[in-house]
Amino acid sequence: MERAEAARDLVLGYVRALNAIDEAMRVAIPSLERLADIVGLARSRQMGRSGHIGTYFYKVHGAGCRFVSENGTEVDVDFAADGSAIFDLWRLRRYGLSLAEPFDVTDQDLQTAVQSLQPLLTEVRPGWFRVAD
Template sequence: MERVELARDLVLGYVRALNAIDEAMRVAIPSLERLVDVLGLARSRRISRSDRVGAYFYKVHGAGCSFVGDNGIEVDVDFAADGSEIFDFWRLRRYGLSLPDPLDVTDQDLRSAAQSLQPPVTEVRPGWFSVAN
């Protein structure tokens, strides 16, 4: 498979994993309207800054949160000022390296892949992406 195709699959897999985490967290924490609400709940001490919820261990950090599933797959995400989920090449590469068959792709391949996926992926600032609604 071509490197850019592998990178496309990685980006799409990350997006699917992020959507699955969003759904699982909202089921487990009914007061959660959007994934970004995890930050507010942790900062207000209504939930712990790190804990296990369902099949995921989460850890709140700075402007985002890291999730690790029971399968060992890691999804790290930051949140923009409007609460949208954003990610960069570093987060995509970490996700790829955590897969059962680790996938290490270059930033250039990820850039090409993300650009070819617009939409559903949108570049919100140089090197940072979001999933179009």
């Protein structure tokens, strides 16, 4: 598999993992309207800043949260002011390195992959992306 295709698969894997986390969190916390609400729950001390929810370990940080699945796959995400999940190339690379078969990819390959996935992904500010509605 060529590097560009592998980078594209990595980005799509991150998006699938993020969607799976969103779904798992909504099942575990029925009052959750969107994944970003986890940050508010932690800040208001309705839940800890870190812990386990379902099959995920989570750690709230700044404007986002890092989720680690039972198999060690890491999905780190920030949240925009509107609550949308956003990510950058660093977060995509960390995801790739956390896979059962770690995959390291260059920023250029990731940038090309993200651009090839528009309009599925939207650049919300330079270097930061979200899944389109």
